[in-house]
Amino acid sequence: MRAFFTAICIGLEGCDRMTPNTGLDNFERKTKLGVRTQSELRIEGVVMVTVVESKATLKTPAYAAKSAKSPLAPFTIERRTPRPHDVLIDILYCGVCHSDIHQARDEWGGSIFPMVPGHEIIGKVVDVGTHVSKWKKGDIVGVGCFVDSDRTCVACRAGEEQLCEGGMTLTYNGYERDGKTPTYGGYSTRITVDENYMLRIPKGIPLERAAPLLCAGITTYSPLKHFGLKPGNKVAVVGLGGLGHMGVKFGHALGAHVTVLSHSPGKRRDALRLGADDFIATKDEDIFIENAARFDFILDTVSAKHDYNAYLNLLHYDGIMVLVGVPEEPSPLSAPSLIMKRRTLAGSLIGGIRETQEMLDFCAQHGVAADVEVISIDKINEAYERMLKGDVRYRFVIDLASLK
Ligand code: NAP
Ligand code: ZN
Numbered sequence: 161m162r163a164f165f166t167a168i169c170i171g172l173e174g175c176d177r178m179t180p181n182t183g184l185d186n187f188e189r190k191t192k193l194g195v196r197t198q199s200e201l202r203i204e205g206v207v208m209v210t211v212v213e214s215k216a217t218l219k220t221p222a223y224a225a226k227s228a229k230s231p232l233a234p235f236t237i238e239r240r241t242p243r244p245h246d247v248l249i250d251i252l253y254c255g256v257c258h259s260d261i262h263q264a265r266d267e268w269g270g271s272i273f274p275m276v277p278g279h280e281i282i283g284k285v286v287d288v289g290t291h292v293s294k295w296k297k298g299d300i301v302g303v304g305c306f307v308d309s310d311r312t313c314v315a316c317r318a319g320e321e322q323l324c325e326g327g328m329t330l331t332y333n334g335y336e337r338d339g340k341t342p343t344y345g346g347y348s349t350r351i352t353v354d355e356n357y358m359l360r361i362p363k364g365i366p367l368e369r370a371a372p373l374l375c376a377g378i379t380t381y382s383p384l385k386h387f388g389l390k391p392g393n394k395v396a397v398v399g400l401g402g403l404g405h406m407g408v409k410f411g412h413a414l415g416a417h418v419t420v421l422s423h424s425p426g427k428r429r430d431a432l433r434l435g436a437d438d439f440i441a442t443k444d445e446d447i448f449i450e451n452a453a454r455f456d457f458i459l460d461t462v463s464a465k466h467d468y469n470a471y472l473n474l475l476h477y478d479g480i481m482v483l484v485g486v487p488e489e490p491s492p493l494s495a496p497s498l499i500m501k502r503r504t505l506a507g508s509l510i511g512g513i514r515e516t517q518e519m520l521d522f523c524a525q526h527g528v529a530a531d532v533e534v535i536s537i538d539k540i541n542e543a544y545e546r547m548l549k550g551d552v553r554y555r556f557v558i559d560l561a562s563l564k
Contacts, residue, residue, distance in 0.1 A: 217241060218248075221563050222348035223537055224274040228266035231541045237276060237344045239352045244291035246352050249301060254346030255280025255372040255530070256556040257402060258463045259486070261544050263333045267488040272333050278346030278558070279305040279331040280374040282367050292355045300367065302359040302520070303351060304374035305510050307331050307343060311356075319514040321357075347537065349563050359517055362524035369529035372402060372555040373520060375510060376530065380407035381519040382511035383459060383482040384414060391415030395457040397436070398471060400427045401547075403461035403484060405531060405554035408434045411459075413526045419455070421447075421471070424550050434531070434554075448473060453501065455479060465489045472497040472505065480504040530555050536562035 217238035224235035242248050260277035262268055281303040285295050295301065309316050310326030322328055329336055332345030344351075361370050380403050389395060395416040397407040404420070411418040412435030419438040420431040428439040440447050448470050455474050458481040465487045472481055479501065498505060511519065523529060531554045535543055543556040 218350065218352075220348050220350050222276045222344060223540060223563070224276045224344075224347075225264040226274045228264070228271060228273070232264065232277075232347070232544075235274060235276065237348060239344075239348075239350055242287055242289040242292075242352055244289040245355050246289040247285055247292055247295050247301070247355050247358060248287035249281070249283035249303065249351050249353060249358075250286045251281055251283040251346055251349055251351060251560045253282045253368045253371040253534075254278040254558045254560060255375065255402070255532075256535075256540070256543055256547070256558065257372075257375050258547060259375070260345075261547060262463070262486065262488065264544075268486070272335075272342055275333055276344035276347050277332055278348070279303070280371045280376070280555075280557075281331070281346035281351060282361060282371045282374075283351070286350070288355075294355045295358065300361045302361050302370065302374045302516075303331060303346070303353050303357070304359065304378065304516055305331055306334075307353050307357045308337055309357075310337075319512045321512045322510045323512075346560075347540065347558060349560055357513065359513065359520055362521055364524050365520075365529050368534050368557045368559070369532050370520070370523075371557050372406065372530035372532065373523055374516070376402040376406045376555060377410075377523065378511040378516045378519050379403055379484050379508070380459060380461070381410050381522070382515055383484060383506070383508035384410055384416075384457075385515070386508065387457070387480050387482055387506060389414055389416055389457055392417065393456040394419070394454060394476075395459065396421050396440075396455045396471075396474060398422075398442075398458060398460040399462040399485060400424065400431055400434075400554070401461060401463070401550070401552070402530075402555040404459075405430075405434050407459045407461060408436050409528050412436070413522070413528055416457070421474075430553065453477070453479075458482070459484065461485045463487060465491055467491065468505070469494045469497040472503055475501060475503045477501040478503070480506060483507045530557075532557045534559050538562065 220237050220239045222235050222237045223232045225232050263271050285299040306328035308329035309321040309324035313325035315323040332343050334343045393416045395411045396419045397404050398421045400420050400422045418436045420436045421440050421442050423442050425441040431439040451474050453476050456479050460483045462485040534557050537558050
């Protein structure tokens with residue numbers, strides 16, 4: 161149990177210079193958040209209240225993986241009570257990203273256990289710290305893949321906190337800025353977050369369909385904007401999963417001609433319904449010859465190892481392919497795949513707070529939201545297995561009411 165002590169002086173200027181020479185009442189008050197010791201000091205008829213808060217941490221139900229080999233199971237974590245710039249959020253929904261599986265199974269290495277995954281969080285503000293100016297109780301907010309950053313580097317000052325030179329603080333599978341307190345994600349009933357690392361969820365987006373926007377949404381919106389997708393461009397989205405289906409929606413909303421490249425032929429009808437203009441099943445290898453040099457832009461969201469060269473050859477001259485999928489294993493790259501048509505291969509990592517807010521507002525304006533299957537938390541292990549089989553249309557979202 162960690163304790164936070166906050167001394168707050170209310171009511172009088174220069175109160176630290178005064179001597180408690182008249183009356184001093186100490187009393188303990190049980191608050192919703194812990195125990196608050198309050199001293200009332202009366203000096204010449206003026207009442208000064210000094211509050212010394214010894215706030216307990218908040219026991220919070222969660223689901224965690226205890227090791228790379230263990231399934232997710234009920235677990236209790238401690239959330240900090242709000243510091244002056246913190247907000248306490250009651251979590252309503254949390255999306256299930258393929259990165260949760262990669263990390264819970266330590267496929268990228270360096271995972272921190274026990275791990276409470278989840279970085280597509282939607283919730284309601286239930287308490288705010290004394291200095292919070294941006295949020296109030298009752299606000300509907302989002303938290304994405306990071307909850308802090310060094311705030312001083314060039315990237316942070318440019319609003320690209322995800323590229324923080326000091327390293328962003330991941331929402332889970334990371335450590336707070338102290339370098340030792342583990343962070344825990346959204347497979348839990350509440351979270352405490354600094355007010356600068358939260359998003360406002362615009363009215364009109366159903367909340368369970370908004371959750372995946374916090375990762376899958378920004379991860380696909382950001383590269384399309386950053387690398388300059390233009391109306392009329394021919395864009396291919398590779399992999400129709402959580403990220404891919406958002407890529408299709410954004411590509412369509414931005415006025416591009418969208419083609420889905422999928423190794424699941426059965427997703428054709430969905431792809432067209434989601435806004436794609438064309439669908440190509442990649443199981444037939446001839447398609448890589450038939451569609452050579454066809455696209456201006458490829459957004460590759462595939463989570464498993466595949467041949468980048470085959471896809472690069474589908475780019476027109478000066479075309480760009482952006483990787484967002486993070487397969488466990490590396491894949492060889494042949495130089496001519498880039499050289500012959502002056503192609504560019506790039507990567508992209510989620511997006512900063514400012515751009516994530518822009519993306520959410522874009523979604524509200526254009527009627528964009530994720531297609532989701534809402535599950536209770538006890539179905540999470542099954543959901544992971546179904547995702548690995550490509551059996552999700554197109555994002556699982558946990559209803560945290562099932563953990564309360
Ligand atoms: P997902 O919902 O599981 O979708 C992945 C899609 O990849 C599948 O639906 C499938 O699409 C395709 N795929 C899977 N196995 C394949 C295989 N063996 N060969 C070819 N295609 C295959 O996963 P997601 O949540 O969208 O995440 C996708 C990847 O992006 C993950 O690696 C994740 O870690 C990463 N990610 C990156 C960022 C970032 O900032 N860069 C952020 C979030 C996630 P089809 O059935 O249509 O082929
Ligand atoms: Zn994610």
